[in-house]
Amino acid sequence: MDLIDLHPEPADIHQLVLEGMARQPRQLPAWLLYDAEGSRLFEAICEQPEYGLTRTETALLQSTAPALATALGAGVLVEFGAGNARKVGPLLEALRPPAYVALDISADHLGPACRELQTRHPAVPVLGICCDYTQLHQLPDHPLLAEQRRLGFYPGSSLGNFSPPEAQELLRQFSQLLGPGARLLIGIDQPKAVARLEAAYNDAAGVSAAFARNLLVRLNRDLAGTFDPEAFAYTAQWQPEHSRIAMALVSRQPQTVQLAGRAWSFAAGEPLITEYSVKYAPEAFLSLAAGAGWRGAGRWSDPAGDLSLHLLVTADS
Template identity: 40%
Template sequence: MPEGFIQSVSTSSDVAAEALRGLTALRKTLPPKLFYDETGCALFGAITALPEYYPTRAETGILRARAADIAACIEPGCALIEYGASDESKAAILLDHLDADAYIPIDIAHDALNALTRRMRWTHRAITVHPIAADFLAPVRLPKSIRAMPKLGFFPGSTIGNLDHDQAIRFLAMVRETLGQGASLLIGVDLEKSPDILIPAYDDAQGTTAAFNLNILQRLNREADADFDTALFTHRAIWNDQAKRIEMHLQSRIAQTIHLAGRPIRFKAGETIHTENSHKFSIPAFQTLAQKAGWHSTTTWTDPDNLFSVHLLT
């Protein structure tokens, strides 16, 4: 385990308890953080390279084109704090331009965080790397060594879109409190667009996203004493126009009863488990959301096709 702060450890009982809460609700759900075991992290990495999955390419292009402009807005000797840091590629673009003394990656996937930390300590040796293994949606304690440094929070990938409206405001307000007075936040936000572009991004022709979604059931089989037959569930990606979001579901092909941690859970034929949302925003809508959490949007950049946006908040 790399040197750092290990602030939360997911156990099998935690996974089972969270799964039971969602699967025994009137409308069955599972928390998206359960996607990210070792297999899930690898599958998500494969998703980001798919031709249909535009967000990673668009956001990376913005960061490469605007990294110098972003760095010019941040005081020297800063700490870069990344929320949801299972892959360091985007942070590395920023660190190559920032005058940074520290990098704080925060992620719940311990194995991915360990690997990231080893790579970053090799490629950016002048920067101190302090990994924090934790659920980034919960409050975290930052290392004492960075308290006096200017702070730039970084939340890429439009992960903010996985949260509902109130959750997003609470998260952004929590980040503002954690980073402290005078800090900035750089955040990636996916933009509203045609479902003809959105649906393939979440239901690709190769079936990689389907495998990613179904892996959550396989994880429950491994870690929560469940007996899901993944062949009896189908991946579905749906555009909810009223809520402006893509929804990912796992649909039961038949009426069936599964067991999890000794509890029976019944499914009707066609019933779904809602596994993830991915909200899409107009630029004004996101700026309004950020303002409700106490942030001010100072600069917004988009890719040439206006698929994706990156916002600097202060």
């Protein structure tokens, strides 16, 4: 097992935060949520009864793995945003790829996840790359990636964290990273009852709220911030005009905070967007993907129709 560290430099993070704080509404890159504590809290979110996406996708991957492996064909499996890398197991067993490559922003999670995966799948060489995959324009030189057809894996409906134009650009970038003959298996959460969606992102136990507030703790630690996390209320609201959940920390009162060497004023009720989660019906997603040069080659869904696994192929596949 090998690890490559391409994590953004502190100066890059500083600039991204300045740009995000200048937006209206203010919004920081979602990957900043995933420091060690944020990654731990996200895993806890996935175990909450209201948040069914992870359980649904995991069960779907387990039940369809042989069919997915047949449809994907041979090649190195590259997972974007691997996290704890627990969803990929059924694919590795069915596909038996020549190598597995995990891309993730959290170095604290990536190393242990890759080591555990290598232990469970000793016949599959594992490579971990710590990076912001949204800013990666080519995979690093490594023997496991040399002259091999590449298969992409992007579970978790993480594409929904981006606006549709950003998501389309990311899909174009994946095509570039994966190269000729690429195929991409991607999980997409679908629209459903508003009450279910809002509960999924604002669980009764308060784990989602703690996850969001941990962003402020990280900003205080890493960028000399002076946020009081309790001075912000957490909200998760469905925005039907955008087919998305908007998660935000909302200022409880007028206040001024220091961050990244500057003072930032918040009005009472002003939001700091922590994440969006766009939901796509199958037809809408395939239209988005087509605009990025992909076409649908297969779709698998759970019995309730909550989530789809789409297989995308490029024109030269």
